[in-house]
Amino acid sequence: MRRVVVLGAGLTGLSAAYHLRQGGVDAExxxxxxxxxxxxxxxxxxxxxxDLTGHLLHLARAESRKLLGSLGVTRALRTHRRRAGVALAGTVTPYPIQINTYRLPREVRRDCLLGFVEARMKPEDPAGERATFAEWVLSRFGEGLARHFFFPYNRKLYCTDPGELTTEWVGRYVPRPSLADVIEGSLGLYRKPVGYNATFLYPRQGGIQLLADTLAARLPDLRLATGVRAVHLGERELVLDTGERMGWDTLVATVPLSRLSAMTVDLPAELCSAAAGLRAVGVVNLNLGVRGPAPRREHWLYVPEERFPFYRVGIPSNHGEVAPAGCHTLSVEVSVPTGVTPPADLAQRCFTGLSELGLLRDRSDVEVVEQVTLDPAYVIFDSARPGRVAALRDHYRAAGVMLSGRWAEWKYSTMEDALWDGAAVAKRMAP
Ligand SMILES: Cc1cc2nc3c(=O)[nH]c(=O)nc-3n(C[C@H](O)[C@H](O)[C@H](O)COP(=O)(O)OP(=O)(O)OC[C@H]3O[C@@H](n4cnc5c(N)ncnc54)[C@H](O)[C@@H]3O)c2cc1C
Known part of the structure; x- marks a missing residue:
C-alpha cells in the first residue's frame, strides 16, 4: 500500500487527510x-x-455549507452581517469606503468623488492585464480614493509600494462599484450588502479553533508535536526533529513554500534561488483582553493612515463569546517584513494609536496582552511570483510532493479555500 504523508495540520492538511480518509486512503x-x-x-x-489573528468564515461556495453540515458544526456557527468601518481623517465611515464616503470630511469626499468621475472618463484599463496594482486602483477608483485609502492601506499591509504589486489577487476581494453607487455612497444612501465578506460565520462559543478541532477529532493518524526538519526528494524521505526518518510515496505539503524549500536538502540551485526570491510579510497580532464594554459596535476597522502602526483592528467580542462578562477583546494587526523581529516598542505604539482612535479608554483597562507573529502571513504578489511558484511546484510534483494551501501554493486565500484545497488534493489522489 502506498504511504501518504501530510505535512502540517492547518485547515488544508486536516481537510486533505479527512477527504483522503473519506475516499479510503489513510494518511499520516x-x-x-x-x-x-x-x-x-x-x-x-x-x-x-x-484567535491568532481575526478569523471569520466567509463562504463563497454553496457546497461549503454541505461540508460543514457533514462535519456537524453548522449549529455551532452563527451568521453575522458585517459591520466594518474605515478609520480615516478623524472619523469612521462604513466599509467599503468607495460606496461610503458620506461620513468623511468634505474635502476628502470631494477628492474621492472627483477622482472616481475622472477615472470613469478615461479609456478603461490602459495597462490591461499587465497593470500594476497601483495602475489598477487609479483606473478603477481614481486618484482620491487611491491617495486616501488604497495606497496607504496596501503600502502598510504589504510593506511594499503598490506599484510593485500585481493584480492577480484582487479578484473578488476588492468590490468595484458603478458611478451611481459611488454617488449614492457619498450621500449615505447606499444600502445593499457588498463584497465577499458581507456576511460571515463564527462559532457561537469560543474561537475559530472549533473548525480544526472538529476535523482533528476525525483523524486518528494525526501526530502533534512532530516537526519535520529535512526533506529528501530523491529518497522520498523525511527527517523529523527527533531524528526519526520516514519514507513516503506521496507527500502533501501545506507548510509555506519558502520553508519547504529551505528544508529540502536536494533542491537544485536554481530552484533554491527561486525560493529565496519569494516575498511575503509577517503579521504581528496583538490580542488584548480589556475591561469594560467594547468601544464601538463594528466587527473590525481598517486603518490606512501611516501615523498608526496597525492596518486593521478587530473587536472579536462583538461577534463571538470570547471574553468574560464585562470585558471585550481587541485584535490589532501590524505587518512586518518577513523575517524581521518586531520593534520592541510596537505594543506601546499600538496602545497610543488605539487611544487616539478612541478604541482604548485607558491603558490600565488592559487585563491580558497576547502577542503572536504569523510569518509568512501575506504573500507579496510581484511580477516574479508566478514563474518562481510554477517552477517549484512542477519540480515538487515530479518528486511526488503536492503543494496545497495558502502558503504552500504561495497565494492569497481563505479558510474556505483551505478546506477545498485539501479536498482537491484528495480528489487528485483518488484510486
Ligand atoms: C492575518 C491573517 C488573517 C486572516 N483572516 C482570515 C479570515 O478572516 N477568514 C479566512 O477565511 N481566512 C483568513 N486568513 C487565511 C487563513 O488563515 C488561511 O487560509 C488558512 O489558515 C490556511 O491554512 P493552511 O493549512 O494552508 O496553513 P497553516 O494554517 O499555516 O498550516 C500549516 C501547518 O504546518 C505546520 N508546519 C509548519 N512547518 C512545519 C514543519 N517543519 N513540520 C511539521 N509541521 C509544520 C504549521 O505548524 C501549521 O500548523 C487569514 C490569514 C492571515 C495571515
Missing part, C-alpha cells in the same frame, strides 16, 4: 505544533479566547 499527518489548526488556532488566557 505530521504537525510541529502541540495543537492542530495552524493559523486558525485559538489561545485561551484568563477567560479570554484569542
Amino acid at each position: 499527518i505530521l504537525e510541529k505544533g502541540g495543537r492542530a489548526g495552524g493559523a486558525c488556532r485559538t489561545v485561551e488566557r484568563d477567560g479570554f479566547s484569542f
Whole structure:
C-alpha cells in the first residue's frame, strides 16, 4: 500500500487527510505544533479566547455549507452581517469606503468623488492585464480614493509600494462599484450588502479553533508535536526533529513554500534561488483582553493612515463569546517584513494609536496582552511570483510532493479555500 504523508495540520492538511480518509486512503499527518489548526488556532488566557489573528468564515461556495453540515458544526456557527468601518481623517465611515464616503470630511469626499468621475472618463484599463496594482486602483477608483485609502492601506499591509504589486489577487476581494453607487455612497444612501465578506460565520462559543478541532477529532493518524526538519526528494524521505526518518510515496505539503524549500536538502540551485526570491510579510497580532464594554459596535476597522502602526483592528467580542462578562477583546494587526523581529516598542505604539482612535479608554483597562507573529502571513504578489511558484511546484510534483494551501501554493486565500484545497488534493489522489 502506498504511504501518504501530510505535512502540517492547518485547515488544508486536516481537510486533505479527512477527504483522503473519506475516499479510503489513510494518511499520516505530521504537525510541529502541540495543537492542530495552524493559523486558525485559538489561545485561551484568563477567560479570554484569542484567535491568532481575526478569523471569520466567509463562504463563497454553496457546497461549503454541505461540508460543514457533514462535519456537524453548522449549529455551532452563527451568521453575522458585517459591520466594518474605515478609520480615516478623524472619523469612521462604513466599509467599503468607495460606496461610503458620506461620513468623511468634505474635502476628502470631494477628492474621492472627483477622482472616481475622472477615472470613469478615461479609456478603461490602459495597462490591461499587465497593470500594476497601483495602475489598477487609479483606473478603477481614481486618484482620491487611491491617495486616501488604497495606497496607504496596501503600502502598510504589504510593506511594499503598490506599484510593485500585481493584480492577480484582487479578484473578488476588492468590490468595484458603478458611478451611481459611488454617488449614492457619498450621500449615505447606499444600502445593499457588498463584497465577499458581507456576511460571515463564527462559532457561537469560543474561537475559530472549533473548525480544526472538529476535523482533528476525525483523524486518528494525526501526530502533534512532530516537526519535520529535512526533506529528501530523491529518497522520498523525511527527517523529523527527533531524528526519526520516514519514507513516503506521496507527500502533501501545506507548510509555506519558502520553508519547504529551505528544508529540502536536494533542491537544485536554481530552484533554491527561486525560493529565496519569494516575498511575503509577517503579521504581528496583538490580542488584548480589556475591561469594560467594547468601544464601538463594528466587527473590525481598517486603518490606512501611516501615523498608526496597525492596518486593521478587530473587536472579536462583538461577534463571538470570547471574553468574560464585562470585558471585550481587541485584535490589532501590524505587518512586518518577513523575517524581521518586531520593534520592541510596537505594543506601546499600538496602545497610543488605539487611544487616539478612541478604541482604548485607558491603558490600565488592559487585563491580558497576547502577542503572536504569523510569518509568512501575506504573500507579496510581484511580477516574479508566478514563474518562481510554477517552477517549484512542477519540480515538487515530479518528486511526488503536492503543494496545497495558502502558503504552500504561495497565494492569497481563505479558510474556505483551505478546506477545498485539501479536498482537491484528495480528489487528485483518488484510486
Ligand atoms: C492575518 C491573517 C488573517 C486572516 N483572516 C482570515 C479570515 O478572516 N477568514 C479566512 O477565511 N481566512 C483568513 N486568513 C487565511 C487563513 O488563515 C488561511 O487560509 C488558512 O489558515 C490556511 O491554512 P493552511 O493549512 O494552508 O496553513 P497553516 O494554517 O499555516 O498550516 C500549516 C501547518 O504546518 C505546520 N508546519 C509548519 N512547518 C512545519 C514543519 N517543519 N513540520 C511539521 N509541521 C509544520 C504549521 O505548524 C501549521 O500548523 C487569514 C490569514 C492571515 C495571515
